[in-house]
Amino acid sequence: MKIVIIDYGAGNIQSIKFAIQRLGYHAVLTYNAEEIKKADKVIFPGVGEASSAMKKLKATGLDKLIPQLQQPVLGICLGMQLMCKFSEEGNTEGLGIFHDNVVKFNHNVKVPQIGWNQISNLKSDLFTGVKENEYMYLVHSYYAPICEETIATSFYGLEYSTALKKDNFYGVQFHPEKSSKAGEKILKNFLKAEVKS
Template identity: 55%
Template sequence: MIAIIKYNAGNTKSVENAVKRLGFDCIITDDPSEIKRANKVIFPGVGEASTAMAYLKQHQLDKLIVSLKQPVLGICLGLQLMCKSSEEGNTKCLGIFDTVVKKFPPIDIVPHMGWNNLLETSGAMFKGISQTNDVYFVHSYYAELVKDTVATCNYILPFSAAIQKDNFYATQFHTEKSAQIGEIILNNFLSL
């Protein structure tokens, strides 16, 4: 069973649908015991960092996420909340990844919205993915490059498109909205 963490950041419907399209069972839940019991956990998120972190703390999901031992996949805001901090609302985040989240300098259109190609992909998530592949991004903040970065992307500057450390995986792009390429990446995670 795959658990999708339910919290106040955006809707989780698209992620649920994408998981089901790939033939996996999933539940959307904020119940700690259900999340702990799941084979894999997805931590999605669209929204604002400080509000999302406040909610996670209030429901003690912050400590729970950090303590998980099974593979966990953060998506979009999920990735950002797994970093040390975010400039969005000056937020202290979960600190799983040793990097910080900053706002794009306004020298081009912000948000970075649309299809952009991955560079320097590595690791289990990107099995079968070539570097010319485009995936779908929507974000105004980015995670700086770190040694655990497993895919980079270039927009205004190079940033972490995906990060992986131990059992924690995360993508800045929306795997659930990135056509077949997104499905391969999501399937790679779900099949770990």
């Protein structure tokens, strides 16, 4: 199985690569379009600021490529947010895979949210073997509201989407590569995922 982690200068790629190695797989870091197209599984990571990350994607043509991918794709953290329609962070037009608009947490909570939080309302094969209210590690100031593509939620001042799914595209706000055994289980489920028509 060929696993590609899209390398566009997004910060958390090495920790994802090591997490995949711990599961017994090998992942390739690349921004080469042909390599990405040939992959069986694609991971779209992200740590950083939305508008500058989107500029990097546009500079390499990845903004056009990613929404056209047919194999399972997993967006992590900022990766998931960039897969949405729009982000308030830097007033950024996203990839439009998910219909959600990403918004900033309001002043009633400390921003960014850093640390462990529970995920609930789990609705996808991505969470096979993961318990309701399992803890995941998060670092973020912006969130995706609940929508029809929501497959998991968390609560931080309000309930929001911690995971989204549409067709072959998955997105998680949390960092599975930093979320202990439950995070590893989610990564493993993704690597076993098949696209269902």
